[in-house]
Amino acid sequence: MSAEQQVDLVVIGLGPGGEHLATEAARAGMRVVGVDERLVGGECPYYGCIPSKMMIRAANPLAEAHRVAALAGSATTAPDFSVVARRIREEATDDWDDTVAVERLEKAGVVFVRGHGRLAGDGVVEVGGTRYVASVGVVLNTGTAPATPPVDGLADTPFWTNREALRATEAPRSLVVMGGGAIGAELAQAFSRFGTRVSLVEAAPRILALEEPEASVVVAKAFAGEGIQVLAGAKVGRVAHADGRFAVTVTDGDGTALELGADRLLVAAGRRPNLADVGLDTVGLDPAARSVDVDERMRAGERLWAIGDITGKGAFTHLSMYQAGIALRDLTGADGPWASYHAVPRVTYTDPEVGAVGMTEQQARDAGVDVRTGSTALGTSSRGWIHGPGGEGVVKLVEDRAAGHLVGATSVGPTGGEVLSMLATAVHAKVPTAVLREQVLAYPTFHRAVGTALADLDA
């Protein structure tokens, strides 16, 4: 017989959104139970955004040093991966220990339970032997885990996912990366800059396939220039591991069969939602679903809210936090504004960075928008030209011609994610393109290229 406790709210999964929501709900006076089976904070602080961006921050000066020859004489580097590995272990993750995060949660008034949470009917959660009955309800924030693609031999090998790659203590001599999405592209370049020989194998016809084709071209060219072997449109036939070496059999985009040998294999081929074992069937939802349907208030059912990657609206920390704020307002009886996804920004932190917001041209066309596009190569702008090596990029705008405002934009360049900010505001606030054109843009900034792309809309 399990113990039963009456509470106000149970949060299953404490990713970035769940942690925030549990903390704020407790501060608002609710009796909150927060449940996580792994680390409080989720993927982002321990195996995702933070350690990966720390690795990228360490890798980028090494690449800048190579650019000194073209700009200022000479510089030599002696890459030492252990420095950033130590920084990730000590500063970012506390050696993958969440004691501080748990204390912060408890100080805010949340009762933390380490364990696997499972719904057991409307407003009811079971963890171990305890049944929590929540008067307000339950928030699901269970996130995702790395997916293992069905490749012959793969499951029997000691391949890396992002979790092992971000715990690495040294850069391997050679690495095959399977998957050229955000994770694969970011980590391929970071390791390469530490001296690892990298092959990046992508099944889709281009890397960063979710972004504008122009962005993929710029990044693929930068990768090739740095010596990263990019195989797009490629199929991995088989993976084997013997004597500490991986053998990856690949058919490339031209149909040529290759065998890639490497010390390590990183699988970054997408994610699977942690939904299979959370009791969705007990509340009338499909346990085999890849995402949980939510309304604009993040409601997924009777006294049930879902936030974060599992909602299928975009796998980003800022989205998980945004949705947490909305669910919190709803469950505390506050007003909207409720969720809108027309201007979700995203940045892939390769060099050049790929910033994007809203719809790509293809997405807009598929949505029936009367599309007009404008673009410009960053290298032809004053600032791109001054910057020289590493100054490549592109700004692309997608306008709803009939409405007269942007519905999507991409900015690739050394500061692509920062240039994105003005474009994200334009898409978010539906600023008329005519008004954007009137804006004075400082000379010679990277974002001044937005003016050239705006002019190109008319061309």
Ligand SMILES: Cc1cc2nc3c(=O)[nH]c(=O)nc-3n(C[C@H](O)[C@H](O)[C@H](O)COP(=O)(O)OP(=O)(O)OC[C@H]3O[C@@H](n4cnc5c(N)ncnc54)[C@H](O)[C@@H]3O)c2cc1C
């Ligand atoms: C390598 C990498 C780099 C990334 N970089 C960025 C970036 O730069 N910017 C960005 O915005 N996003 C980035 N992301 C994505 C980002 O990490 C996620 O979108 C973010 O963590 C939000 O996820 P979430 O809130 O859905 O939950 P998650 O972070 O996935 O956390 C879910 C939590 O739920 C727990 N859990 C799951 N099931 C149960 C259960 N039944 N019971 C109890 N606990 C459970 C898990 O243990 C976990 O702690 C990156 C991801 C990766 C992997």
Ligand SMILES: NC(=O)c1ccc[n+]([C@@H]2O[C@H](COP(=O)([O-])OP(=O)(O)OC[C@H]3O[C@@H](n4cnc5c(N)ncnc54)[C@H](O)[C@@H]3O)[C@@H](O)[C@H]2O)c1
């Ligand atoms: N900077 C950021 O914001 C950031 C960084 C990393 C991750 N993320 C988030 O994490 C999520 C997961 O990232 P991801 O890169 O794993 O997923 P993804 O879905 O973006 O990319 C996975 C890639 O792997 C490819 N692939 C699948 N099976 C393959 C196979 N057998 N062989 C070769 N390629 C194969 C797919 O075609 C796809 O391009 C993303 O949706 C993203 O939102 C965000």
